[in-house]
Amino acid sequence: MNTAAEATRTAVRPISRRRALRKSPFGRVMVKLPFWLLIAVIFVYALFPFYWAIRSSFTPEGKLFRTPVQYFPSHPTLANFRGALSASFFQDALINSTIVAGSVTLLSLVVGSLAAYALGRFRFRGRSSVLYLMLSMTIFPQIAILGALYTMINSFHLSDKLGALILSYLIFTLPFTVWVLTSFMRARPGDLEEAAYVDGATPLQVFYKVLLPLIAPGLVTTGLLAFIAAWNEYLYALSFIQSPNHYTVPLAITSFVSPTGSAFAVPWGQIMAATVVVTLPLITATLVLQRRILAGLTAGAVKG
Amino acid sequence: MYPLGKTIYQSFTNQEFLAGLEPTKWVGLDNYCCGAGSLRHDTVFWHSVRKTIEFTVITVAFEFVLGLIIALVVNSNFKGRGAMRAVMLVPWAIPTVVAAQMWKWMLDDTFGVVNDFGTRVHVLSHSHAWIADPGTALASVIAVDVWKTTPFVALLLLAGLQVIPKDLYEAANVDGASKLQQFWKITLPLLRPAILVTLIFRTLDALRVFDVFYVFFGNRPDTQTMAIYDQSTIVGDGHVGYGAAISVVIFLIISLFVIIYVTLTRVKDE
Numbered sequence: 001m002n003t004a005a006e007a008t009r010t011a012v013r014p015i016s017r018r019r020a021l022r023k024s025p026f027g028r029v030m031v032k033l034p035f036w037l038l039i040a041v042i043f044v045y046a047l048f049p050f051y052w053a054i055r056s057s058f059t060p061e062g063k064l065f066r067t068p069v070q071y072f073p074s075h076p077t078l079a080n081f082r083g084a085l086s087a088s089f090f091q092d093a094l095i096n097s098t099i100v101a102g103s104v105t106l107l108s109l110v111v112g113s114l115a116a117y118a119l120g121r122f123r124f125r126g127r128s129s130v131l132y133l134m135l136s137m138t139i140f141p142q143i144a145i146l147g148a149l150y151t152m153i154n155s156f157h158l159s160d161k162l163g164a165l166i167l168s169y170l171i172f173t174l175p176f177t178v179w180v181l182t183s184f185m186r187a188r189p190g191d192l193e194e195a196a197y198v199d200g201a202t203p204l205q206v207f208y209k210v211l212l213p214l215i216a217p218g219l220v221t222t223g224l225l226a227f228i229a230a231w232n233e234y235l236y237a238l239s240f241i242q243s244p245n246h247y248t249v250p251l252a253i254t255s256f257v258s259p260t261g262s263a264f265a266v267p268w269g270q271i272m273a274a275t276v277v278v279t280l281p282l283i284t285a286t287l288v289l290q291r292r293i294l295a296g297l298t299a300g301a302v303k304g
Numbered sequence: 305m306y307p308l309g310k311t312i313y314q315s316f317t318n319q320e321f322l323a324g325l326e327p328t329k330w331v332g333l334d335n336y337c338c339g340a341g342s343l344r345h346d347t348v349f350w351h352s353v354r355k356t357i358e359f360t361v362i363t364v365a366f367e368f369v370l371g372l373i374i375a376l377v378v379n380s381n382f383k384g385r386g387a388m389r390a391v392m393l394v395p396w397a398i399p400t401v402v403a404a405q406m407w408k409w410m411l412d413d414t415f416g417v418v419n420d421f422g423t424r425v426h427v428l429s430h431s432h433a434w435i436a437d438p439g440t441a442l443a444s445v446i447a448v449d450v451w452k453t454t455p456f457v458a459l460l461l462l463a464g465l466q467v468i469p470k471d472l473y474e475a476a477n478v479d480g481a482s483k484l485q486q487f488w489k490i491t492l493p494l495l496r497p498a499i500l501v502t503l504i505f506r507t508l509d510a511l512r513v514f515d516v517f518y519v520f521f522g523n524r525p526d527t528q529t530m531a532i533y534d535q536s537t538i539v540g541d542g543h544v545g546y547g548a549a550i551s552v553v554i555f556l557i558i559s560l561f562v563i564i565y566v567t568l569t570r571v572k573d574e
Contacts, residue, residue: 035377039388042374046391046455050398052417053406141512143531144555147538147548232399234515235531239539250401254519268409275402286397287390 057273080273089244093252101230104169108226112177117207120185134175164240173226184218221292249278352528360510366450371457379465392455404519407448435520441527445516464498504565511558530554
């Protein structure tokens, strides 16, 4: 008898409650539910503030300042974006920040990769002390050298100029770039370079033709990290820049005022639009280069 | 390195930025000690130190616990793990100043979403001025910092989790160890290096906090951090010499934390 045989078989095999729960589709959901709930909470927590900035940037000013708060803009508008982007100090800030962050990135990559080449490939006296000096420089706080930088910049007549920012940001991006690129270079085997030397290449040729392509992923990562650091910096920009047409993005974001000039009517719609404008490129770049950034961050962190 | 040396030198002078008022001269330890205008008696400064340390301890604790939970969740296998990791990078990529502005708006006393949602679900009986009220001011900056940096902490810990060999857990399963036992006996000890690096990183970072506080409060005296007080002394008031002395003290305080961490690990290693 078929059914009887089946019945005994199930009776013979001991099935724990837990496993029975896992077997039925409903049970599986019940076991997994808290887990997915947790995931959902993390998702919402990480993304909600950004969503809120987006929804506020699309909500017309009139609807923004009204309670109860709308969770989704019923009449989306681009007015806030238009307002933010037409503010001349914000336009300037976008250009200024691009110039500053761009040159900081470029300079730290050029100098950093050359220095990393020297530190990673050649043996010389004091090499490890140079490396540790670099590392200690990444640790001390920006504020510790603010006074000295402030007087230096004024004596160089760089006050209120973008050059002041480029100079001071390099102090922080360079050690980091050198450190990460050096460890990156050390991880590559030297065979290819030796082959190039045998073929009669000069050290500089080896650097350009062999090493640079090899460490390209490292360059992308450190470049992006340097760019983000320079793009986001606030303390030095606040201290060294006075005139609105030299503002960088973080300064501009905090200096939107209402057309009436009232301190109580902050134009949050425009601020949020500006926020979305400046973060979207960063987020996109980060997501595209996700894997490499993770590698770079952990490399810097584990060794730092 | 040169600017650091120069700062230390300046801290022994009475240099003022508005040049011509008075020639800069060597004043020895006057900025640090003993005189009426010295750092030792500067109550505003020591208040800012206390605030900063308070902020640091609370944020690092929160970020560590939340970060560890998130790391453990993301470390388990599930569909959409890649997407999850990408999502975690979003807060990290947002500039601190921008994040501060976003939260400032969310915490707005009349039109902020936090108050609105809070009253809707009856957690709050009425709207609250989170930022203006000194009682919740610190909590509101902590919320921003925790939001912005927890994912980063989680990513660092996740990297540590992923190098723990899987067979250890399999062996523990065979031996009948519970999940909780596995966590205490396998995960935590093996994660220690990653935990330490993360904690040191975050502590140093939190001690020099500037952006969020400045965006939220400007240099409101009751909520200044060490860095804000120093910045306004140097740039706002032009007291370069005195500001340099503050810088040196901040530097020493931060070094102290590093030393504490390093000795703690040494002792544990033995």
